[in-house]
Amino acid sequence: MSASHASPPVPQDEIRAIVARHLHLEGPLLPILHALQAEYGHVPAAAHGPICDALNITRAELHGVVTFYHDFREAPAGRHVVKICRSEACQAVGGDALSARVLDLLGLSWGDTSADGRVTVEPVYCLGLCACGPAAMVNGAVRGRVTAEALVAEVAS
């Protein structure tokens, strides 16, 4: 993750309130993480203490769960999120070249966010669009037969 995107301070009582809302659920950890990510765009480090405290788990256990799921973020993503498929079908139709070109045009590595906070690029393994690869996803919407230039243009602003 890019260090330039330090998360803004999040009030502890707000976090505790989000955590508390889910405590009645069976297995409340994942719903809590989802709620935090929905609220702040990431799971803030400031939430670790309150989560561990409320669920009576250790920070190691929390770390294990958060890192198991690639979609939980430790810092907010850019304004645009581009996910490029790296699975076999897309590789077969030039997916690797596409990825390399996109990263090159944006000047980023996998998982990075641009310094201006505009865009984050991440790998994804199959979007179910194998018939019209290479495939990508931009801000949650899937794109088939993409080109590097089209992808970069879509996130230019």
Add this chain to the structure above:
Amino acid sequence: MKDFVIPAFPPGDDRDMGTPARTGAPVTLSIDGFEVTVPEGTSVMRAAAEAGIQVPKLCATDSLEAFGSCRLCVVEIEGRRGTPASCTTPVAPGMVVRTQSPKVKKIRRGVMELYISDHPLDCLTCAANGDCELQDMAGAVGLRDVRYEAPEGGSLANHFEARNTSGAPNPEWIAKDDSNPYFTYDPAKCIVCNRCVRACEEVQGTFALTIEGRGFDSRVKAGGAGDDFLSSDCVSCGACVQACPTATLQEKSVIELGTPERSVVTTCAYCGVGCSFKAELNGDELVRMVPWKHGGANRGHSCVKGRFAWGYANHSDRILHPMIRESIDLPWREVSWEEAIGFAAERLRGIQERHGRKSVGVITSSRCTNEETFLVQKLTRAVFLNNNTDTCARVCHSPTGYGLGQTYGTSAGTQNFDSVMQSDVIIVIGANPTDGHPVFASRLKKRLREGARLIVIDPRRIDLVKSAHVEAAHHLALRPGTNVAVVTALAHVIVAEGLFDETFIRERCDWDEFQEFAEFVSDIRHSPEMTEMLTGVPAEDLRAAARLYATGGNGAIYYGLGVTEHSQGSTTVMGIANLAMLTGNIGREGVGVNPLRGQNNVQGSCDMGSFPHELPGYRHVKNADVRAIFESAWGVEIDPEPGLRIPNMLDAAVGGSFKGLYCQGEDILQSDPDTKHVAAGLAAMECVIVHDLFLNETANYAHVFLPGSTFLEKDGTFTNAERRINRVRKVMAPRNGYADWEITQMLANAMGAGWHYTHPAQIMEEIAATTPSFAGVTYDMLEEKGSVQWPCNAANPEGSPIMHVDGFVRGKGRFIVTEYVPTDEKTGPRFPLLLTTGRILSQYNVGAQTRRTENTVWHKEDVLEIHPHDAEVRGIKDGDWVRLASRSGDTSLRAVLTDRVSPGVVYTTFHHPGTQANVITTDYSDWATNCPEYKVTAVQVSLSNGPTEWQKSYAEQAERARRVLPAAE
């Protein structure tokens, strides 16, 4: 080829059976043509192991539940599809299992090939060489080739190369973590079998480890992002290192010294849990201590002290030559054993001639073996001809001896440690098991995770109140010194609400005494509502806790020094005994009253007659029939008058009538209350003989120093808190020349005793011949059984894991009225806070041993815990130097602000002589036993610039008193 006979494995066979044992109805199945019968629920893997067939495995080990991740243990089962993992497949009647078919052999080889493709092949220089399960399994599956090759010009992704062939850094590689002083974590060698993570969770219960990431990115991780092992929650118990099948988690001592080639099973010399260990050595060099899976007390688990903190045995501070000096202001002079023993004997005899028979005495050690303790009390009774013997139990569990003796008839815990696994409601009162008795605490936490409920009665929020996956149902945070009021209020609720077990009481206890007791506790002044103002415990909480204990199923009480070290310590013990009788929680698994004893052999030292009024086996010296047993065995006349207790010895010394002391393995200057008074008493004596490993604080006032031997250097037995007599075995020759029992014998003989023991087994014979509860104990029996719990005699030839099963030792259980009498130590305007003291996991008692190990990385100095409110009004910030003053004295240390303690209460530990917390404590003591009131002292805390005058002058005196002249050639 294996013969068609199931091999018989000797007891103490250490093979890994793969998965834990089960209990259940017998199930018979066939494995590779062998008929095997095992309990229902057993895994196929374990059943095979029972038949002598080891199924290859990596992620399974018998201390952990099956996990089924490594896929190496696959087998074929007739009539079932595929190749199930034998570790996760339970046996079924008539099952036909094949562990070696062409299909499973091929699968195993393929799996192994994948493991090895991402593992460095540096076996010859690896610390686990010869002790590596990955290596063993590669051999067992017959792996001969790894076919995965890097493509032309590229490399295979891996975790073990720091740089690839072109010199670029490998992003998957993680450097070794050697932050823990005792072991390293090398991710390059990790096969992610999860055994360490599961050991931390299932065995230790700390949950400090996890698997970070997923798939190829999965890595073992201590703590959260940015943590290493030292900064994580890791308590360094060693369970993960023990579980690791490779060199990923490896003892630094093995890395440094090499793989040990021999091992000796012995018993840890730290706390009263009494864990069994295998001391693993090369020649006489100790390489590591490994918890022994067949240890009755620890079941293969350990803590940071027993597992790792044995370096003190070779510390440069250890004294190896006897020393004497004419007076304590002179430097020490190294002399021969003959000269030192002669000097000591002559002085003691001279004192007795001038000041009378009773002017000398002994202090036995709870750190030494039963046999050694027996000899030391025999020295005073049979050679000095008085009963001036006492032991450190005076300052810890003497009220347990008195309280349980009065109510039940014997001075010991009623259960074995296994019993906690059957408990439903557990009360922990005045004890901090996760720090003081960590291996037992792990069992306790395991039971709590299985659903047992916990009630903590303690002024401080100890870890058990809330830590990972464990939370107390009730924490009664009482004001220090009000134990009796709380315990009596619990009894009030049980009686007043009719929750007592009338059938049990009528059958097992004295009904008339119960009537009297019931009338006493029913009085409204004992109700929680009335005592709330006094104790600070909310009445509703206390009522709920009492109801839970009385009605929640098997109720067990575990208590520690927070109960005993009070002016009413004995009363609280009796109150606890009352609670168990009231609710019928005595005499079966899962219940009982259990003192958590502090020292490795404090139970034994009490059993062995260390107290001035009791001969071995808790029999009063006034009883002529008991004296007669020893008189005929020893050929002397035994004084029928009880001798002096430690505080009386010191008082008599100051008064001029007590002049000589032989103090074995105890540092009374640091561990006993009111340090200034102890110092004055010692300084007034003419001959103080200190027998210890180190020049301890008491030795600053000694005339003779006899170097002691460590537990690694002698044979004997220790008796733990569950009355378990464990063998201590000599794993190396004594570096000081003699085992401690030999030194006591030399001193006795120099005074004309004529003892001829050549092995501690002979001393045990004498103990068994004179003491009924040990009548059946012999070294041969301990060799055969591993350990035995007293009473062990004709009535209980196999020993007694649980006591008072069919009736109390004294006959009818006796209810005793427990009137609360507030301590005379009171807060006031000058001393408004209450100080209470305790221990920490990494340090042990006065710290003589643990301060001389790497354990200091966790606890460098004693600190004062103070509530933020109390700190704020005094202008104290976290980490400030503060002066801690009581009516007895003052010291200074650093403050830590925490809400673990309530406002009005401060807390510190007593591990470091620089702090000398006992300068602060007063000489108030238990009304029955003189056990000092360590747990309640009125104090004031104020900002300070550094050490107090006392600390400075003490440090100077200590420096002067420790001078040693070079030995004359």
